[in-house]
Amino acid sequence: MKGYLLEMLIKMVMMFLNPEMIKKVIDTILDIIEDAVAKSETTVDDAIILPMCKAIRDALGVPDDDPV
Numbered sequence: 001m002k003g004y005l006l007e008m009l010i011k012m013v014m015m016f017l018n019p020e021m022i023k024k025v026i027d028t029i030l031d032i033i034e035d036a037v038a039k040s041e042t043t044v045d046d047a048i049i050l051p052m053c054k055a056i057r058d059a060l061g062v063p064d065d066d067p068v
Contacts, residue, residue, distance in 0.1 A: 023060070023061070023062045026056075026060060026062045027057075027062050027063070027064065027065055030053050030056065030057060030062070030064075031064075031066060033049065033053055034049075034050060034053050034064075037049045037050055037053075
């Protein structure tokens with residue numbers, strides 16, 4: 001039941017978001033992941049997770065809007 005309610009909630013939210021808003025949400029989520037990976041001491045996640053984040057950005061056309 002909880003999964004069904006969550007699925008309905010996500011569908012309702014998606015109806016109100018335009019493509020640019022969705023890209024912003026994805027960018028924010030990927031930024032959180034990338035920051036966590038950058039702060040970790042392991043290098044394995046750098047070699048695996050960061051390229052995956054880049055591939056997601058490239059596939060979905062979500063630029064990394066972080067200030068340089």
